[in-house]
Amino acid sequence: MIKSDLVLRIAEMNPHLYERECEAVVKTILDRISEALAAGDRMEIRGFGAFSVTTTRARQGRNPRTGKSVAVAEKKNPHFKSGREMRKRLNPGQSETAE
Template sequence: MIRSDLVLRLAAQNPHLYERDCQAVVDAMLGRIADALVAGDRVELRGFGSFTVKEQRARQGRNPRTGVPVEVAAKAALAFKAGKEMRDRVNPEVALR
């Protein structure tokens, strides 16, 4: 699902709202999540999952085409961990055990 699909589904489920209002809600939510992650905070949506920023250290990599060693700079990576309810919805047969 892409952002525009999400907006259309929200608008369909909430006929009292205009599509542009649903767009504003989605943009505001995603913007706040992004702002929190940029600030180094952890974002947890109960029942869905949590987003965190993890630092990856600098390392020595290798150019796959030539095999020449290259330096890979340290960087931040986004990590997502699904919540228990979401894991159970995605894997219903595992939840029954």
């Protein structure tokens, strides 16, 4: 599902809202998550999951074409950990002790 599909589905589920209003809601939520991650904060949506930032430290890598050693700078990467309710939906029938 892409963002426009999500907007259409929300609009179908809420006929009292215009599609542009649903698009504004989705855009606002995604923008807020992005802003929080850019600021180094953690964003948690209960029952769904948590977004956070992980840091990959600087290291020495190799150019695959030439084999020369190159410096790879430190990077920040987004990370998502699903919530308990999400895992239960994805794996029905598994006991909670398997987590």
